[in-house]
Amino acid sequence: MSKLIKSDIKITIELDENRVPEKLSWTARDGGVVAEPTKAFMLSVWDSKPQESMRIDLWTKDMPVDEMKVFFHQTLVSMADTFQRATGDEKMADTMRDFCDYFAEKLELKTGK
Numbered sequence: 001m002s003k004l005i006k007s008d009i010k011i012t013i014e015l016d017e018n019r020v021p022e023k024l025s026w027t028a029r030d031g032g033v034v035a036e037p038t039k040a041f042m043l044s045v046w047d048s049k050p051q052e053s054m055r056i057d058l059w060t061k062d063m064p065v066d067e068m069k070v071f072f073h074q075t076l077v078s079m080a081d082t083f084q085r086a087t088g089d090e091k092m093a094d095t096m097r098d099f100c101d102y103f104a105e106k107l108e109l110k111t112g113k
Helices: 065-087 090-106
Strands: 010-015 021-028 033-038 040-047 052-059
Touching (some): 021 040, 021 052, 040 065, 065 090
Antiparallel strands (some): 010 021, 021 033, 040 052
16 A cells, blocks of 8 residues: 655735735645745635535735736636546537637737737
8 A cells, every 4th residue: 555645735814904815825845835925816626525616716905907817817728728637528628718718808818929
């Protein structure tokens, strides 16, 4: 029997008096990340018993809206890639990517890349 290895990812949230995030940071020592500041994060976990996802979405009050739009776009693109790797469903992943292109176009995020 192989020995399991434990790895931790830590998210630290500093709140103002109204419990609104002022500062966020994350640590993933196995990845060489220690108390790295960030302005937003999204975390989804799957609860298989009720067959539903649970989410935590937080961002600091100084997160610029234009950066939030880019963050969402990049998250959607990465979800399409993850969906394809997890399910092998290339057709649906491509459909998701088409939506990502539409999303970026409507928000004028494309820079000619």
